[in-house]
Amino acid sequence: MARWLVKTEPDECGIDDFARDPKNPITWDGVRNYQARNFLTEMAEGDDVFIYHSSCKHIGVAGVVKVARAAYPDPAQFDPESPYYDGKSTREKPRWKAVDMLFQRKLERLITLDELKGIAGLDDLPLVRRGSRLSVMPVSDEHWQIILQQEKRN
DNA sequence: GCCAACGTTGGC
DNA sequence: GCCAACGTTGGC
Numbered sequence: 001m002a003r004w005l006v007k008t009e010p011d012e013c014g015i016d017d018f019a020r021d022p023k024n025p026i027t028w029d030g031v032r033n034y035q036a037r038n039f040l041t042e043m044a045e046g047d048d049v050f051i052y053h054s055s056c057k058h059i060g061v062a063g064v065v066k067v068a069r070a071a072y073p074d075p076a077q078f079d080p081e082s083p084y085y086d087g088k089s090t091r092e093k094p095r096w097k098a099v100d101m102l103f104q105r106k107l108e109r110l111i112t113l114d115e116l117k118g119i120a121g122l123d124d125l126p127l128v129r130r131g132s133r134l135s136v137m138p139v140s141d142e143h144w145q146i147i148l149q150q151e152k153r154n
Numbered sequence: 155g156c157c158a159a160c161g162t163t164g165g166c
Numbered sequence: 167g168c169c170a171a172c173g174t175t176g177g178c
Contacts, residue, residue, distance in 0.1 A: 007164090033173075055164050113165080131171040133163050 003144045004043060005050040005061070005127060007135040015051045015063030018103035025068040025100035029076045030084040032096065036136035040097050041071045049101060050139060050147065052127065053110070060112035061147060069100035111150045121146050 006028065008014060018026060031037050043049075047067040053059060073094035076084035089095040117128045125143050126132045139147070 009164095035173095059165075131164095133172060135163085 001047055002042065002044065003048045003050075003139045003141065004039065004067075005052055005137050005139050007052045007054045007127075009055045010053040010062070011056065014053055015065075015103075015106050018051070018063065018065055018101070019106055022103040025102045026065075027075075027098050028101050029074045029096075029098040031074070031098070031136060032084065032086070033133075033135060036134060037097055039136045039138060040099055042138075043067045043070060043099050045070050048104070048144070050144075058110055058112070060110040060114075060116070061107065062110055063106040064104040065101040066104050067099055068102040071097040071099050074098035107151050109151065111147055115150060116147065119146060119150075 010016070013026065028040070031040055045067050049065050049067060050061050051063045051065055053062045073091070074084065074096040075098065076082040077086040077089045077094060077096045078091065079085055080087075084096075086095060113128070116122055116125075122128055122143060125139070126134045126137045
């Protein structure tokens with residue numbers, strides 16, 4: 001089973017939005033970057049996913065969700081009203097994918113980007129790399145454990 | 155196919 | 167709000 005991390009702006013959709021209605025999956029749509037899309041496509045039902053809060057006051061890993069439905073065509077790309085509309089995408093050959101994700105748990109505390117940057121073992125995690133804009137990325141078992149261990153620290 | 159211009163991301 | 171880094175676009 002693979003593990004992942006996705007970035008999100010908590011004002012748009014953060015871990016609290018998952019927690020508010022924990023039985024209801026949320027559609028992870030609007031990914032408009034090819035590398036990120038390719039990772040989305042690799043996600044399998046049941047995979048664990050870190051929710052990372054970006055572009056906000058408290059930046060860091062906030063919780064865990066799981067993939068409830070593997071990749072399918074992102075409905076937003078066909079909706080002219082959506083900010084994620086892509087006129088060049090067709091239903092026959094959809095360009096973009098979405099997955100559904102289900103709440104697992106909120107971390108006991110936010111694991112901040114700042115502290116993640118200080119952990120040598122995470123050097124090759126795209127998240128902590130300077131200038132990295134990748135919004136969906138795989139997380140190795142080792143990295144996953146390292147990040148979770150931080151939760152128990154003060 | 156190159157690459158300058160432009161738009162976006164995202165930390166600060 | 168600033169701006170560095172990056173991805174995409176489009177002229178050539």
